[in-house]
Amino acid sequence: MTSSANLRIDPALLEHLREDLAEADFRVDAVRERLGALAADALGREQSLPARRAVAGANDSLGVLIGCFGLGLPIPADTLGAALPRTGVTGAIALRIVEPHGAHLVATCDLRPYGDDLGNCWWVASDPTEHARSEPLPVDHVLGIGGASTTLASWTPRTPVARALDLGTGSGVQALHLSGHAETVVATDLSQRALRYAEFNAVLNGVEWDLRPGSFLDPVAGETFDLIVSNPPFVITPRAEGVPLYEYRDGGAAGDGVVAALTKGIGAHLAPGGVAQLLGNWETVAGQDWRERVGQWVEQSGLDVWVVQRDVQDPAEYAELWARDGGHRPGTPEHEALVGAWLDDFADRGVSEIGFGIITLHRPTSERAPFVDLVEATGPVASPMGPAVAAGLAIRDRLAGMSDDEVLDTAWRCAEDVTTETYAQPGATDPNVILLRQGGGLGRVVRLDTLDAALVSVCDGELTARQSLVAISGLLDQPTPEALESGAALVRGLAADGLLLAD
Numbered sequence: 001m002t003s004s005a006n007l008r009i010d011p012a013l014l015e016h017l018r019e020d021l022a023e024a025d026f027r028v029d030a031v032r033e034r035l036g037a038l039a040a041d042a043l044g045r046e047q048s049l050p051a052r053r054a055v056a057g058a059n060d061s062l063g064v065l066i067g068c069f070g071l072g073l074p075i076p077a078d079t080l081g082a083a084l085p086r087t088g089v090t091g092a093i094a095l096r097i098v099e100p101h102g103a104h105l106v107a108t109c110d111l112r113p114y115g116d117d118l119g120n121c122w123w124v125a126s127d128p129t130e131h132a133r134s135e136p137l138p139v140d141h142v143l144g145i146g147g148a149s150t151t152l153a154s155w156t157p158r159t160p161v162a163r164a165l166d167l168g169t170g171s172g173v174q175a176l177h178l179s180g181h182a183e184t185v186v187a188t189d190l191s192q193r194a195l196r197y198a199e200f201n202a203v204l205n206g207v208e209w210d211l212r213p214g215s216f217l218d219p220v221a222g223e224t225f226d227l228i229v230s231n232p233p234f235v236i237t238p239r240a241e242g243v244p245l246y247e248y249r250d251g252g253a254a255g256d257g258v259v260a261a262l263t264k265g266i267g268a269h270l271a272p273g274g275v276a277q278l279l280g281n282w283e284t285v286a287g288q289d290w291r292e293r294v295g296q297w298v299e300q301s302g303l304d305v306w307v308v309q310r311d312v313q314d315p316a317e318y319a320e321l322w323a324r325d326g327g328h329r330p331g332t333p334e335h336e337a338l339v340g341a342w343l344d345d346f347a348d349r350g351v352s353e354i355g356f357g358i359i360t361l362h363r364p365t366s367e368r369a370p371f372v373d374l375v376e377a378t379g380p381v382a383s384p385m386g387p388a389v390a391a392g393l394a395i396r397d398r399l400a401g402m403s404d405d406e407v408l409d410t411a412w413r414c415a416e417d418v419t420t421e422t423y424a425q426p427g428a429t430d431p432n433v434i435l436l437r438q439g440g441g442l443g444r445v446v447r448l449d450t451l452d453a454a455l456v457s458v459c460d461g462e463l464t465a466r467q468s469l470v471a472i473s474g475l476l477d478q479p480t481p482e483a484l485e486s487g488a489a490l491v492r493g494l495a496a497d498g499l500l501l502a503d
């Protein structure tokens with residue numbers, strides 16, 4: 001493939017292209033079926049050989065489109081013309097999605113189907129992926145759909161909103177999702193090439209966005225939104241000579257400065273009740289807890305804060321990941337030099353770990369004190385996570401306005417996805433470990449003591465927590481005031497993550 005973001009935005013031709021792609025069944029499930037699980041899974045790992053073999057010499061439209069736009073294979077002009085009957089070869093060349101190479105046509109971009117769990121099917125054009133190139137990525141590379149894109153899309157609540165912002169839209173992946181539940185979508189990017197792809201994808205998919213060039217929050221100065229999403233250029237990159245600064249992942253600051261600045265600044269653009277969600281990396285200096293560092297970014301903001309750390313890497317793991325991501329192969333001198341630059345950079349700041357996670361901010365609609373919840377959840381979580389995030393924000397909002405007495409005077413019930421596990425020493429009659437396990441949401445596992453376990457076991461939505469705790473503490477011969485105090489804290493924690501529910 002040759003790379004060009006010089007795509008032409010011709011609404012009539014793009015409508016033809018959309019119809020051709022739909023008619024060829026160029027959709028996520030159909031592509032997987034056409035390739036077969038082995039080749040599709042290998043392609044997901046950026047190993048394209050099995051997929052190339054699966055579509056070698058293909059004449060069916062789906063196989064041709066996969067080969068051309070997914071794998072960068074040269075396609076005979078008449079074969080591509082047959083796969084795109086309305087657009088035609090002339091139309092595809094006019095849109096600049098392919099270029100003639102002798103008797104063949106070669107794609108200038110990656111173009112692939114993309115869907116969500118709500119049944120939407122879109123097509124997304126972006127720069128050719130690493131596996132379709134023979135050399136490292138150029139620094140102005142426009143990213144397609146990656147793991148971070150789908151993580152953010154999964155975690156975003158799909159509640160209907162009036163105004164939504166996608167900050168750093170790239171080829172417009174998040175904006176496509178937003179189109180389904182926001183009346184107005186504003187999408188920004190520093191990169192003009194990215195904005196061109198975003199415009200192409202909006203027209204191709206028949207949606208409208210207010211696309212704006214500019215850095216971070218500059219293009220939306222003085223404006224507020226009900227939902228802001230951002231998969232920002234959060235990668236921590238050494239500011240050292242020879243280290244490429246990719247636009248799609250480097251925001252131009254040392255360390256985790258981009259995510260810190262965005263987290264601090266984004267709240268000013270949240271309408272009352274508005275939610276902002278961004279992905280980020282953060283550094284932990286030896287001896288410090290990540291919560292201290294991230295917590296400082298949101299102190300005094302007046303916003304509710306919910307941060308979930310999903311992964312932790314040491315400096316060497318982080319360096320290997322991002323040196324490899326640009327297309328530099330391990331073992332080459334270039335790769336070694338890059339890893340060295342990362343290790344030096346982290347050593348200069350005494351960084352021992354790098355966290356990755358999702359930052360959710362919420363502007364309360366009342367004067368109540370904001371909640372701050374910084375948690376680790378490194379195991380499997382629900383997919384999509386959006387419904388759990390929406391429910392988590394709603395219950396945290398409610399709990400933040402409740403006194404402990406109000407929590408205790410509520411009748412809670414266990415969510416249906418919650419189970420208990422008990423473990424006992426061989427021969428023992430009573431368990432010495434009782435675990436409460438959540439099947440969905442954050443997949444929380446909570447260890448309970450006897451009193452906690454007794455309380456949870458009677459949470460059926462009939463008795464209030466206070467009624468249960470008074471009875472249980474009497475039975476267990478424990479002081480009731482302490483039982484009420486610890487019980488209220490337990491209920492708050494379990495309710496916040498959706499293990500306990502109330503009407």
Ligand SMILES: C[S@@+](CC[C@H](N)C(=O)[O-])C[C@H]1O[C@@H](n2cnc3c(N)ncnc32)[C@H](O)[C@@H]1O
Nearest residue numbers: 149168169170189190191215216231233247248
């Ligand atoms: C990781 S990509 C995310 C793309 C897409 N939103 C997604 O979820 O896959 C980050 C995007 O931020 C853009 N970007 C980089 N620096 C920026 C800045 N200073 N202001 C706004 N956008 C920026 C890049 O061009 C890129 O499109």
